[in-house]
Amino acid sequence: MGEMIQVENLSKQFKDVIAVDNLSFSVNTGEVYGFLGQNGAGKSTTIRMLLTLIKPNEGSITIFEKNITTHRKQVLQQVGAIIEKPDLYKYLTALQNLSIMAKLSGVKVSSSQLKDQLERVGIADRGDSKVKTFSQGMKQRLGIACALIHQPKLIILDEPTNGLDPQGIADVRNLILHLSKNEGKTILVSSHLLSEIELIADSMLIIDKGKKVAEGKVAHLLNPANTLVEVQTANDEATRQILRQSEWNNALQKSEGIILKMHKQDVPHLVKYLVENNIQVRSIQPKHSLEDYFLSLTTSNQHVATYKN
Amino acid sequence: MWQLTKIELFKIFRKPRTYIAFAAIALIIFLIQLAMYADGNAYLDFMLQTINLSFDVEGKKLNGYFIFYLILHTLLIHVPLLICLVAGDMVAGEANMGTLRMLLTKPVSRTTIILSKFIATSIYTLLLLTFMAVDGLFGSVAIFGIGDLMVQKSDVFILIDANDVMWRYAAAYGFAALSMIVVAAVAFLFSVLADNSIGPIVAAMSMVIVCTILTTMDIPLFNAAKPYLFTNHMLNWKGFFDRPVDYAEVMKSAMMLLGHVVFLVFISVYIFRKKDILT
Numbered sequence: 027m028g029e030m031i032q033v034e035n036l037s038k039q040f041k042d043v044i045a046v047d048n049l050s051f052s053v054n055t056g057e058v059y060g061f062l063g064q065n066g067a068g069k070s071t072t073i074r075m076l077l078t079l080i081k082p083n084e085g086s087i088t089i090f091e092k093n094i095t096t097h098r099k100q101v102l103q104q105v106g107a108i109i110e111k112p113d114l115y116k117y118l119t120a121l122q123n124l125s126i127m128a129k130l131s132g133v134k135v136s137s138s139q140l141k142d143q144l145e146r147v148g149i150a151d152r153g154d155s156k157v158k159t160f161s162q163g164m165k166q167r168l169g170i171a172c173a174l175i176h177q178p179k180l181i182i183l184d185e186p187t188n189g190l191d192p193q194g195i196a197d198v199r200n201l202i203l204h205l206s207k208n209e210g211k212t213i214l215v216s217s218h219l220l221s222e223i224e225l226i227a228d229s230m231l232i233i234d235k236g237k238k239v240a241e242g243k244v245a246h247l248l249n250p251a252n253t254l255v256e257v258q259t260a261n262d263e264a265t266r267q268i269l270r271q272s273e274w275n276n277a278l279q280k281s282e283g284i285i286l287k288m289h290k291q292d293v294p295h296l297v298k299y300l301v302e303n304n305i306q307v308r309s310i311q312p313k314h315s316l317e318d319y320f321l322s323l324t325t326s327n328q329h330v331a332t333y334k335n
Numbered sequence: 336m337w338q339l340t341k342i343e344l345f346k347i348f349r350k351p352r353t354y355i356a357f358a359a360i361a362l363i364i365f366l367i368q369l370a371m372y373a374d375g376n377a378y379l380d381f382m383l384q385t386i387n388l389s390f391d392v393e394g395k396k397l398n399g400y401f402i403f404y405l406i407l408h409t410l411l412i413h414v415p416l417l418i419c420l421v422a423g424d425m426v427a428g429e430a431n432m433g434t435l436r437m438l439l440t441k442p443v444s445r446t447t448i449i450l451s452k453f454i455a456t457s458i459y460t461l462l463l464l465t466f467m468a469v470d471g472l473f474g475s476v477a478i479f480g481i482g483d484l485m486v487q488k489s490d491v492f493i494l495i496d497a498n499d500v501m502w503r504y505a506a507a508y509g510f511a512a513l514s515m516i517v518v519a520a521v522a523f524l525f526s527v528l529a530d531n532s533i534g535p536i537v538a539a540m541s542m543v544i545v546c547t548i549l550t551t552m553d554i555p556l557f558n559a560a561k562p563y564l565f566t567n568h569m570l571n572w573k574g575f576f577d578r579p580v581d582y583a584e585v586m587k588s589a590m591m592l593l594g595h596v597v598f599l600v601f602i603s604v605y606i607f608r609k610k611d612i613l614t
Contacts, residue, residue, distance in 0.1 A: 113433025
């Protein structure tokens with residue numbers, strides 16, 4: 027499996043702010059690549075540089091083995107993208123927007139093909155409605171239709187689930203999985219939600235303040251042996267004391283509340299141990315936020331880690 | 336390029352804002368025609384009061400050609416403001432809506448995008464002027480009929496035979512079109528620099544107003560700059576109604592206006608190619 031995107035030593039500075047700092051990563055053909063970072067981490071700036079909307083100060087971007095700067099047109103013919111939110115022409119209908127995007131992409135599509143594309147994203151019945159009457163979810167679907175109209179090999183989606191309701195999020199997730207598994211598309215998707223990336227991505231890159239924090243296969247990075255588990259009990263202090271005197275002492279984290287870093291499969295043993303020691307367990311659940319993941323990396327001295335198969 | 340220009344024209348004419356200028360021109364033409372229909376003779380008498388003492392001007396003085404000249408004289412000062420509404424929105428409006436970034440992720444060069452936008456803006460400007468010409472000239476001829484055209488220039492009255500008028504209007508239309516494209520290019524440049532529509536529209540209007548004031552003020556400090564101000568040349572369409580026409584002067588102004596267009600578009604393309612799209 028070759029590399030579809032290669033980014034090397036990419037940097038971008040806006041006045042005094044370093045948005046992206048010496049970032050390197052690669053995306054393999056056919057995979058869903060998660061691009062994770064908190065708001066302001068530099069995800070959108072990086073994606074804009076991939077799409078030539080922003081010029082980097084340093085570094086190089088190669089897509090389809092071509093330099094994006096010198097072969098912009100050839101590369102973008104095979105790329106579909108949504109950046110942040112799908113802003114479309116509100117005073118035009120969905121079909122008119124789609125038709126414009128098809129023409130700009132250099133493909134000739136019939137009106138039935140346009141309707142099929144809307145059918146694919148579930149808004150076929152609103153083809154003649156103006157976009158200003160659409161909900162955020164419908165705009166997102168139309169944006170995806172616009173990004174896919176020219177059958178690109180590479181799809182870049184910047185926070186595609188932003189502003190969507192749970193059903194909309196699930197629909198976008200299923201569409202991404204469908205495009206990857208059934209149509210063999212390579213997809214780079216950014217998000218600030220680790221749980222979202224975990225569900226769809228094969229590999230992922232985590233950045234913070236423009237710098238790479240970790241990169242690798244999702245299965246390796248989210249190693250079940252390093253799962254952070256939060257335990258809520260009737261008496262936290264007593265629980266903490268009991269855990270300190272047990273085999274769980276090393277797993278206990280120094281954060282607020284009772285958080286242990288442990289293998290997922292050991293959770294039943296932990297529950298059993300606590301119950302046997304007369305601790306009333308109210309809840310026990312894995313922590314899945316990006317902040318928690320950063321914490322797990324930091325506490326295990328794996329900051330700036332790379333895991334590759 | 337033509338495909339892109341057609342898309343840009345499609346977008347322009349799907350926006351309600353586009354039709355404000357057409358409606359405003361139609362209204363002004365109607366008001367002038369109504370006023371002339373009601374009080375045209377009194378207006379003419381007032382205009383000719385000095386020469387009526389010495390000369391007896393015969394024929395149908397209040398005719399369609401005269402009314403259209405009056406319309407041109409009034410409108411070509413204000414049309415630039417209407418052109419700014421659309422030209423100032425061309426790039427900045429898309430940046431504000433967020434559609435610019437969608438547009439720039441497509442396999443089309445930035446130069447092609449910006450040039451097609453400018454060509455579409457120019458076509459819109461020409462259509463606006465054509466609408467003004469058709470509504471103003473043919474409407475006035477239909478209402479008032481035709482006759483010799485009497486034009487006042489400072490303290491001189493020029494009488495042009497009815498058969499000698501139409502080519503002058505055609506030439507004046509071409510010159511006015513060039514003038515208005517300069518205004519469009521000014522607004523377009525501001526539009527490339529901004530990320531919302533209001534700024535470039537107001538900036539371009541202000542530029543036209545300031546330059547017009549500098550042109551009309553007879554102050555030695557500003558006189559050196561006058562030959563280079565586009566507003567100094569914009570109203571030289573009137574040169575086609577001189578007898579004889581001073582072609583050298585008219586061509587000089589036309590070249591100056593053309594130079595402005597080329598320069599402004601070149602700067603717009605240069606800036607747009609370098610611009611980081613952050614909206």
